[in-house]
Amino acid sequence: MAALLVLGVPLLILLAALAPATVIAGAQPVISDDTEACLDCHSMTTSGIYWDWKHSRHAQSSLSAALTYPELSRRVSIKAAPAGMDSIAIGCAECHTLNANEHGDTFEHNGYNIHVVVTPRDCSTCHPEEVVQYAGNIMSNAHSNLVDNSLYQMLQSSINGVQHFIGDTITTDPQDELTDAESCLYCHGTVVSAVEMEERDTAFGEMSFPVLQGWPNQGVGRVNPDGSLGACTACHTRHQFSIEMARKPATCAECHKGPDVPASKVYEVSKHGNLYYSMQDKWSFDSVPWIPGRDFIAPTCATCHVSLLATEDGDVVAERTHRMNDRLAWRLLGVPYAHPHPISANTSIIQNKAGLPLPTELTGEPVDAFLIRAEDMRERAARMKGICAPCHAAGWTDSHFARLDKAIETTNAMTLSATEILLAAWSGGYAKGPAQSGNPFDEAIEKMWTEQWLFYANSIRFASAMGGADYGTFANGRWALSKNLREMHDWLMLRSGE
Amino acid sequence: MAALLVLGVPLLILLAALAPATVIAGAQPVISDDTEACLDCHSMTTSGIYWDWKHSRHAQSSLSAALTYPELSRRVSIKAAPAGMDSIAIGCAECHTLNANEHGDTFEHNGYNIHVVVTPRDCSTCHPEEVVQYAGNIMSNAHSNLVDNSLYQMLQSSINGVQHFIGDTITTDPQDELTDAESCLYCHGTVVSAVEMEERDTAFGEMSFPVLQGWPNQGVGRVNPDGSLGACTACHTRHQFSIEMARKPATCAECHKGPDVPASKVYEVSKHGNLYYSMQDKWSFDSVPWIPGRDFIAPTCATCHVSLLATEDGDVVAERTHRMNDRLAWRLLGVPYAHPHPISANTSIIQNKAGLPLPTELTGEPVDAFLIRAEDMRERAARMKGICAPCHAAGWTDSHFARLDKAIETTNAMTLSATEILLAAWSGGYAKGPAQSGNPFDEAIEKMWTEQWLFYANSIRFASAMGGADYGTFANGRWALSKNLREMHDWLMLRSGE
């Protein structure tokens, strides 16, 4: 052993540090006969999926092993394994044959009733708390929040509909399903349904498979063939379903990077992002609970919005939540004015005094009946500040969030100014708003107005909330906000002859 | 050994996992006398290059060792080593003295005839198949495809020429060589030639070196001093020439990240990119063949467009190709309309019915004579779909590509609408097109038109092809496409007084 210690570092410590994350405590699980039957073909025909699953905790652990962990360290939220499932690996058959009767996409496949689309309802077999929490998340309703809101539908058609220049006029076709599915609904979620069966040639001869409409899709508000909402695979990508991946910012960036939701870009230029991108190779992304300082020295998206955090002594810093607005007092994005968070995950029920499906009036005044109260806002803000506490004194944190309050106030004011110019354009006859039976999003001046809040005001609020100054300044920030307002003014003055 | 097993992981397995990628099977190569002579000085004067090379497979293996690998695992495509080269390392002299007579940049240097610019023709000594394939790649002709196309030359001069405001008019100087070399030709490739010799002071006294015009450059279509086209170092950066680097997306991003070719940005917000950026530290980028699932769980650029893929059992999933359009049915970028891929790597030969050097008419109609036929398109599409198969069922893949077909159709239609507005601007006398002896790219309305296809339509097609929804929606996607069209319309209406 002498040689092994010459560096002063015992070999075992080194080896422990090197043990792959996938070496999991507890007995090796048994692969069920049903899953073995799947693997007989699929380890070859879909070898990529097979390998991916092999790297997963599902393949390497079992419920009985999972339930030996202390409660704070568990990744399942059931208290006991369902009958027959305690010692087996969670393999193909365990998920793809669950709740077969409820699945509109169930089909017979080599003697098994299987479905392609595994849903939150299926996952709730072992992860019920997460699924219940997620249902309270505004994201779970992302599909209907978009398609059942008449204003958003006008916005969507003005973007996705093909436009023609005929005579001197632009006409817009209705948007089509394939385009919607790969743009707005990629993130918001499609409606997935089995419309018919088709025969396909396979390596094992001709076989029948359902034709799925709205497929593929992993949007957060996907409407599933069993009626459930959402796709756990949006963040816990199949077939590793890894907590590590869900905790890394590239996962959220899939939908939260564009100018309408620049969270990922803001993070990239924040001090937290700087730490992550520079030092993350030394961090642990697999520990449950997640210990600030020991496991990581700067938060990722999940840290602040989702994860169970605790100290090394087991004191809980923040409870795990998949109802991600539990820690958010304000809703910063997607509508003209920032406002207190909606009460219901279903925002398509919201209506303002003017009859518009908006949580504020066009002046910015919040529609109180649908929004959380000041007390709820304080509670949520306190939860978020609790997450700052391991690394930041209260004075630091309070001052940080005072700046966010100011950013909300000033960006709302700049949205109001843009709205007033738009109203002047409509009333001056230079563009057609709803009162003139026009789509409020399709003309040049309307698109400038839309960018004022959908891109620039949002960007500034995110930059403030997450400390990414660039996106509050020159990168789609206050520079763009003020420039766009002046261009709108310039546009109006040219036409009104002032 | 007991202690070495306490974690249940035999030490040797751990060590094997840890062995650096650069420990290569086979006998240690011999460094040739010529290369030793180079290293005598250059290990000091260019120590960075020396170290980089030391980390390379060229320094650590030999052709005889390389040829002991089974064919599917080889990185060289010759069947036997050239005389005298079988057991030596591939060092300075082996490449920089090759084919001396064909190199216009050859010069006498301490008794050796060496050249600075190592070319695909030099590399083909050991990698002939790759060089032949690459010559069929549209990228190998990137220089002449740009500079021998009269339309592109007008575009280039409207971008790179210095403009002056004199009287009320803008005049444009011809673009200069230094500017072209660091902008368009950085990626497209310069013409590199030795124009004269110059004396320079060095650590070893005064010495003569050639002055190279168009140097430095590593563009994919570089015109080399030996007449060959391309630069292997564009992707396999000197002096490690690593397959790992070429397989990582940052390599392609060097030229494929801007708004004209946003492949890298699209990848960043795709599910594939999400997996790469979150999990790649657990993947292998050095295996040949590359095994989906075992070596990686999501493709990089190289996976879909270049690499040799196989299953663990040695079944080939995709043949290696450096003729990268082998798997591409459509050409999505760089011209107003997406169209079937050109037949020839030399696109400067293409001419449409109107006499323009374009693969479609201004209406979008493809110029069939220069483009691959439907059958070829189906073959290439099938090759690409084969790469999806290890991880995606046929229904998934077919639906994905049906969306791409739709995106091509709708973005072509939106380009046509923009083109019709531009034609109206020209015919109305609000701008000067080719019929008025104007550069069709230099005025404000023309630049808006150019962005319609060069930035936004492209971006949407890439987003569709690679599943990066953001770039098909708000980030230079359909939002920008529709906004730009309305701004063009607005511009025209203001001037035409409608």
Next chain:
Amino acid sequence: MAALLVLGVPLLILLAALAPATVIAGAQPVISDDTEACLDCHSMTTSGIYWDWKHSRHAQSSLSAALTYPELSRRVSIKAAPAGMDSIAIGCAECHTLNANEHGDTFEHNGYNIHVVVTPRDCSTCHPEEVVQYAGNIMSNAHSNLVDNSLYQMLQSSINGVQHFIGDTITTDPQDELTDAESCLYCHGTVVSAVEMEERDTAFGEMSFPVLQGWPNQGVGRVNPDGSLGACTACHTRHQFSIEMARKPATCAECHKGPDVPASKVYEVSKHGNLYYSMQDKWSFDSVPWIPGRDFIAPTCATCHVSLLATEDGDVVAERTHRMNDRLAWRLLGVPYAHPHPISANTSIIQNKAGLPLPTELTGEPVDAFLIRAEDMRERAARMKGICAPCHAAGWTDSHFARLDKAIETTNAMTLSATEILLAAWSGGYAKGPAQSGNPFDEAIEKMWTEQWLFYANSIRFASAMGGADYGTFANGRWALSKNLREMHDWLMLRSGE
């Protein structure tokens, strides 16, 4: 030992390669009684900070150990440890009680006089050379360079002031302190001062803390409560203060990624960035001195602008400097025209012939009295070229920088053209410039002019300097520069009726 050698790689070499960066030579340091007293509570109440510090060299080494290193390998620049500090860890008390009398934010806390804001003056106790160098850095004066320049103040108020649309006119409120702090001053630095004491409930009962105005902030030009300028934590983030982090590009990107200073984006598409993002997991970021080729094969920001570089034999390639313009002949950004670097770190003293606080006239002519001379420029350029030398022959390097000279010339010319259009707009009465008592940055045409130099000309110069062609071409490069000029011209022609 036989088994340990079967791969041909001695175990000890492998282990050496694996030894964590944090295993530091020398005796384990003693934690001082004062720091122990801090840790009694703070290892719990701010456990994240505690862990972060535990990972630092400050916690794991001592000055006596640090001073055993050969001079070239040292990270401290004192020659001997201050009395009583030689064998202790640098913990909480060592920094937060230093120079208590000079700190306006000092307060009594459990028997200690501590301050929250540790400053460069505090750090200079052990790192005096770095602090002196940094004071010569233009960044150390970033606060006053912004707020004491009347032109920049007009720019800042036109961006950050809330604007209202009243009647047909836009009015602008003065910008507020909270907005400035999270936008411009996030990077430039706030003035931090203790304004009063407040009581707060803590886990240990009610306690008094100072209320800090301008806090939190880690801007490079922060004006500290002890009168010193800057924040070492801008790059060496608390509480690891790691050299590794400062050497990685994400650190500089926190302030140098937006369109006004796109250095990080340019790097991402450069060959150097390509190498970094593809291969950096094999590099060493912790070695002092830093050895090109052995430790890394492509430079990061720090390599070219800050770090001490040497060959393995100890020959110095570049001296360490925290006066980062030591290697920069030109100033490329932030003002309309690129120009020789200013002599003084304080640029608010500069005045041109027209009386404007600018280093050039509006024509681009440099104001020589405030700028370094040609000889200084040559010296600085030579220093930079010396850093290229380990990997690039002199011909390569000279040609690279000849292109930068050209880019400076052409972008300055394109700025002049835009300036002439703006002057025509002012003289034509279409906008109000300084001669009409207007803010030169607040109207639409003025904002277009500002983007010409603040975004596009800058971007091209950075792209040229660092070899990131995309940002010199389509991504805010020459495409945007030429398009913007044509839009300015279009704007003017429409109004002047030409």
